[in-house]
Amino acid sequence: MANPNDIHYTEEVLKLLLSAFVGCLVGLEREIRRKPAGFRTLAIICLGSTIFTICSYKLGFPDNEDRIAANIITGVGFLGAGVIFRNGFSVSGITTAATIWIAAALGMLIGIGEYTISILALVISLVILSLMEYLQEYIDRRFQHRNYTISYKGDFDNSEFKTKLSELNIKARNFKETRQDTQTSFEFDATGKEIDLDVFNLWLKNETRIYSFVW
Known part of the structure; x- marks a missing residue:
């Protein structure tokens, strides 16, 4: 037993x-x-x-x-x-x-x-x-958030920014503009699809007036 x-x-x-x-x-x-x-x-x-x-x-x-x-x-x-x-x-x-x-x-x-x-x-x-990681990646691609800091040589009207962002269906908020000597800087938060934000990055790279940008 x-x-x-x-x-x-x-x-x-x-x-x-x-x-x-x-x-x-x-x-x-x-x-x-x-x-x-x-x-x-x-x-x-x-x-x-x-x-x-x-x-x-x-x-x-x-x-x-x-x-x-x-x-x-x-x-x-x-x-x-x-x-x-x-x-x-x-x-x-x-x-x-x-x-x-x-x-x-x-x-x-x-x-x-x-x-x-x-x-x-x-x-x-x-x-x-x-399995849920694939869903998270899909959501991240469609609703990506980036913080941009963009510097220009000389003056630049932020309306050009807003027009380009609107064309790409990118929502931007918290615009902040600073000026130092001959350089103008913009800081803002952008939210949109990853592919649209990449197109916006390409536009920034091809814009000759841009001194630098960080996101």
Whole structure:
């Protein structure tokens, strides 16, 4: 006759193996894209969350079994903050930080024995990380945002800018004009399709009065 303790112990081992496997699957997408947190990192995070969840209900009192597991969220928050970087006007690493967060959540689900929900959550997460990227790229191409700084030799009427932008169906706002010696500079935000913005860039390159432009 099997020992109930041995059966329980076997279940905990399976939880650890499953959480490591699930963490690898979540991290594989990040690894392929060369992100800071790869499959090894996310496998360890998922596995660690499962371990702490198991410790929580094994060490906790009957009415306080979540006292250790509750602190996983705090620890994951520190890890997520470490992969977020700001570069000028853009912020990178937010998706990786969210992936760390979901890996920890999957580990906790496995730790409490909610295998069906954890697998379903894994599938949804992989769909969002992989398949949804194509939708995001499509949206980015149609609704791209650029910040332009354009410098001219001498005076230049910004109405020429606005006319050209209107022809290309590019929306511009926050126009700012500055003048220094014989150089005039314009700063503005432009939103439009990627192909239209590229045509606008080509027009800027061919315009002999333009000294420089940055976007």
